[in-house]
Amino acid sequence: xxxxxxxxxxxxxxxxxxxxxxxxxxxxxxxxxxxxxxxxxxxxxxxxxxxxxxxxxxxxxxxxxxxxxxxxxxxxxxxxxxxxxxxxxxxxxxxxxxxxxxxxx
Amino acid sequence: xxxxxxxxxxxxxxxxxxxxxxxxxxxxxxxxxxxxxxxxxxxxxxxxxxxxxxxxxxxxxxxxxxxxxxxxxxxxxxxxxxxxxxxxxxxxxxxxxxxxxxxxxxxxxxxxxxxxxx
Numbered sequence: 616x617x618x619x620x621x622x623x624x625x626x627x628x629x630x631x632x633x634x635x636x637x638x639x640x641x642x643x644x645x646x647x648x649x650x651x652x653x654x655x656x657x658x659x660x661x662x663x664x665x666x667x668x669x670x671x672x673x674x675x676x677x678x679x680x681x682x683x684x685x686x687x688x689x690x691x692x693x694x695x696x697x698x699x700x701x702x703x704x705x706x707x708x709x710x711x712x713x714x715x716x717x718x719x720x
Numbered sequence: 721x722x723x724x725x726x727x728x729x730x731x732x733x734x735x736x737x738x739x740x741x742x743x744x745x746x747x748x749x750x751x752x753x754x755x756x757x758x759x760x761x762x763x764x765x766x767x768x769x770x771x772x773x774x775x776x777x778x779x780x781x782x783x784x785x786x787x788x789x790x791x792x793x794x795x796x797x798x799x800x801x802x803x804x805x806x807x808x809x810x811x812x813x814x815x816x817x818x819x820x821x822x823x824x825x826x827x828x829x830x831x832x833x834x835x836x837x838x
Contacts (some may be wrong), residue, residue: 649824651765658815658828659765665822702765706824709755709767
C-alpha cells in the first residue's frame with residue numbers, strides 16, 4: 616500500500632508568514648495528489664488537485680507543487696482564516712496523510 | 721446547489737449494525753464515483769470505501785472489509801453504508817464525498833457521528 620507522510624505534524628506561524636507543508640509518498644503517484652483544509656467540526660474542503668491545480672474559489676495565496684513522491688502546499692501569506700488542519704491525499708487509492716495543524720504563534 | 725447530506729448515525733452497541741445514508745442533490749449523481757471517509761475523535765481522515773458510478777464495483781479499507789457494505793440507488797440519488805459487527809474503533813464521524821475523476825473529493829457532506837459503545 617502507498618503511505619503518505621506529512622511534515623510537520625504541527626506548525627506555529629503568524630499572520631503574514633509564508634508557510635510550507637510537505638507530503639511524501641512511499642512510491643511514485645505521478646501528480647495524483649490533492650490537498651484539503653479542515654476546520655474543527657467541519658467537513659474537509661478541497662484546495663488543490665492534481666498536485667498544483669487550484670480549486671475554483673480558493674484564494675490564490677494557496678499553491679501546490681511536486682510530482683512523483685514529494686509534494687508541497689504553500690500559503691504565501693497566512694491569513695486568520697487559514698488556521699486549520701491540512702491533509703494531503705493520493706487519489707490512486709485515496710490514502711490520506713496524517714495531517715498538519717497550523718496554529719497561531 | 722450541489723449538496724451531500726448524511727444521515728443515520730447514532731449510538732450503537734458493540735456487535736450491532738447501522739446503515740448510513742447520503743442524499744445527493746444539485747448534480748447528476750449517477751455520473752460520479754462516491755466514497756465514505758471517517759474521522760475518529762481528534763484523529764485524521766481515513767478512507768473507508770468507494771463505489772463506482774453504476775454500483776457494479778466497490779472497494780474497502782482492510783479495517784472494514786467483510787463488515788461494511790457500500791451501495792447506491794441512482795434513482796433515489798442516495799449512497800449507503802451498511803455497517804455490521806460494529807466495534808468501538810469504528811466510532812467516528814462518517815463523511816460521504818463525491819469523486820470527480822481528476823479533482824479528487826470535490827464535494828463533501830457535513831458528516832454523521834457514529835458511536836459504538838455499551
